[in-house]
Amino acid sequence: MMKLLAVGLAALSMVSTAGEPRAVGVDDVVQLRRIVETRSSPDGRRVAMVVTEPSVADNTVTSRILVADGGVTRPVTAAIGRIANLRWSPDGTSLDYLAPLDGADEIWRVPAAGGKPGKPVDFAGPAVEIGGKHEPFRLANIPPHRAKILAFDWSPDGRSLAFTTPRPGGRPVDDGVAFDERTMDLRTLETGEFDLVRNGLWLFDAKTGRSRHVFDSIMGPVAAPGKPGMAWSPDSGKLAFVTRETQQPTDNRDTLRILETASGGLSTVDAGGARVLATWSPDGQSVLAAKPDQLVALPGGAVVATLPAGTRVSGSAWWLGDRVFAELADARHESLFAAPTAGSLAPVSTADGTLATCSVGTAAFCVKESASARPRLSFVDLRTGAVRDGFDPNPGFGRVRLTTPEPTASGYQLVPEACRQTRCPVVVITHGYDATERFMPDANEWQYPSQVFAAKGYVVLLVNEKPGIQDPVPTMEAAVRDCRFADPARAGIMGYSRGAFVAEEAIARSTFFKAASAGDGGSPSLIEGSGQTTEHVNAPLLQQVGPAAGWLTLSIHQFVKSKKVPSELMLFGDETHIFHQPKHRASAMEQNLAWFDRWLRG
Template structure:
């Protein structure tokens, strides 16, 4: 039985209303290189006088085979942009409180240090500290949950007091320890060890305008608030208020709040006030904390004031607090706010102007993904993009709702003829909705059933341009150029129903009232049902070929790919990226999550639960060839590959290298040549297994010969392998 899938208003009407091909507008077509050099990670700040804008972007440099940060200055009067600098790393762009430019952290070969940028484009070193700790996946490096090449840290974090008289900053110092035997938890913590573990200390420091310095606190690098957020400092009249973890990365003991007093020159504990913005909390115009509450297609926007009273702004078709949204701004008089939001039915990012009781949404066809505003919120500048619109700068006036184009941020991508993209919503057999998009083949013709590839990664199918957060090393645009119909599908959102929300809470927090069986159904099988029911609808409409359907996803997407091919026979090929969760070998990652899913460890009475979901224990049920692309050689991924080959299922596992033998590639590939090769490997894999095609530009002939040998050995799975039956021309 399949569920009834429902397409949104943007779905099939325009596509199926004609039998003629959809004509592409004038322009070039996508190449793999075009996908690799899409700019990402924009960060922008207006000058205090509103006449210029500094912005950062991250981009692959194919010629040097490195990913680089690029700093630009854009003149809002002349509409001219200048490139100021290219560096291995540049981040944390801030407007200087004195109105004379910006500050940012840049690595110019001597580690990440603090610089000033003035309106003329001149860079001046403000503060330098010895860069003695390397962060990254390299020998002697401190591990961090971030992508990028290993880098040395002089300044880890910085922030200015509103009057500009004080600088709060963080550094890293080595924490050498004598060699000693590891016992119990210290051994478990090294379960993914590829090299000797490194420890470091985060030093939180305060510096006055006169150059005086105080060491505010020293924390182990495992304190995530100190390491990733610089202790979430907020400036008060008494002094900087900051937060530290009162535990470690494995067992959080809560958050401690402290104030460093200007008067005494020391810190003391502070009570956590309702209005104090913890990580992820958003301040409102009444001095309270904003939240999106409830479940369904509309969520209640509320503000909880410091006295506990709650203000209701009404049901809204979007929610606040998504880290991918543009950000949040409170006017200098505190009477209104601009909030970054994510919409629910058609996933994209927009803005909302919030007054004392007024809510005014500012939503465009695509997304506004990075912004900065004047202090009075009269206007600002944002990055606008969508699945078929390259990033560009736009002028935004929240009160009037006007959005006006300023400048392209990537002319090479503007010159590509846009592919047709439509937004959809599907409802599966359990009644759960999932959102997503279809990228249609360049020359789509009604009546022809196309091979299809489904790409999934949690909730990242949204209106962002060729985002690696979603498509990773899967060249979605090239798939569409070469005749595939590409489906970008999200997991069923936990915000639609309380039980699904509770399932995710139990998964992250440990066993609860739902129990392992229901948890597995709601979070993993529910997703597989969504895939199957969406596919049945498209097959029923004659849009896709039932025998030529692939699935791809990395990280959370790899979980769903591995579960899908071990629970369903609907897919003809699969590519799974850099994941190994749900495998017995990954137990204790952390184990509370595994206990919620399976009831306990992979042994004894709990083993039956693992057999119901763990991919390597269900390899004999797989009917699709499986490619695994890895940045690290996870034991669980290797177990899955070995089990597939033992079951005579065609499979390949590919491990991509780091810059040298002492480094690793990262979860989001940062080495351009690796990403190019991985995209070609995926193109070749799906072309071969779904269409019987061999393109020597995507993989060597010897690779296709090896795959052919595996194809000939494929056992009867009630569906013929497409590699042995080439697609009709």
């Protein structure tokens, strides 16, 4: 086993040292490895991480766990299909995680030094299809998969394990099902999945090996990515968890529940509209929550720390001693902030770029990246703010020639060297708001590879909308006019989701752009009978969509063709809102490159 792991790590770290840097290609973008989770060991000396490894050739995204100890990083598992919810055992000797090693997500344990995984809990509940378009645990950006367990967390004393499971309600369907706005919407009708599945909360007793059911909720811990989970109090006597009133993804109103594990008593705390962060105070009396401008303690709402103007809580938070730490973001950056209790949060480090996906204990481990620097593990000294680079999952990128993104008033620009002498065709990429200090992020660029467009001789503008401005199109046009390297007569625009709306609005209401591409979204301006339908379509349109957006985009495709304007609708089956299959991602990128070559270069 360890020999295989060593071979895997060697492949992960392989670096080409010969020859001149080569131009970046589509496969480089699709196969970028990312550190998607970090977890500091109980003693703070080691950090475990989950690294994803996409492969276009195999059309897979595998994951593996690695542990960094000092200057040495080694694999703990082989590459497997999916890993989530990484945790250290309380004694620091092993790592627990969710993975479908037997076909559905369950809890697995592997020694921290590597070895054969086993199950600390063998739960006999049903495996339910979640992710993708599946109801009711519809996670638009998570690939569909089967799960017996959704999330888990060990108590600090190691005696109890809290975990959540999908619990089908057994709703009869033979006589029809009444539509329920709390649990159903249009996609429910599309999938034909009507059963009311709840989140079940369970406690596993490590001494007896028995599990007992505690509570069911319509939408509970970790029913969607980024939503709050559960947390044990420092003395292991209480468990905080979060529920929602509906299972709709738009329901963001948290209810905090606190379980007294000894008595079984369950109390409910109204979060008052705050987002519960499920992090306990050191004395075990309060749970941290985020309001737009403050971190507060629940129950009671006492102010724990104040957020700087223009920032928001973007990730996790930690309450350690008399200091609180939180991942905050502004319009361009995300970083780790800290404050004394009742103080104002300030950046821990002044290092450039983004620090995110952090794990904070006696020290902090974060993923550091920027618009021009690939992601890597970094150590953050919480006393001095110094940042030391660690494991690089993409060393081969050191031999890939990239174009340096430059900040602009509305985002970033990538300008090929040749375009500094002669104006070049220009493409705008937008998702509305998240052209930030991240390295080729799929949430912004989707299937629009900015670096590959630049390598092919395009000026690339990554453009954010202006806050408070209802009409985004003038901002997109101004970004092109303000770029002295761009040829405004050869301008195209592309975007997915919100960006798809912006791109289609641009060709519905303006003649400025000569071609557009829209991913998994669209505008009512290009739908017949919407009440906002335009009279003209002013440029060719390419649409690339998964199943969920098909009903919308087909109407747009038919309307554009009715106006005698070229339109192509590319359908990708079994896909999520952000495409997850590497072959689909690569194909969609190649289609976009060919589309804009056709209409901007002829």
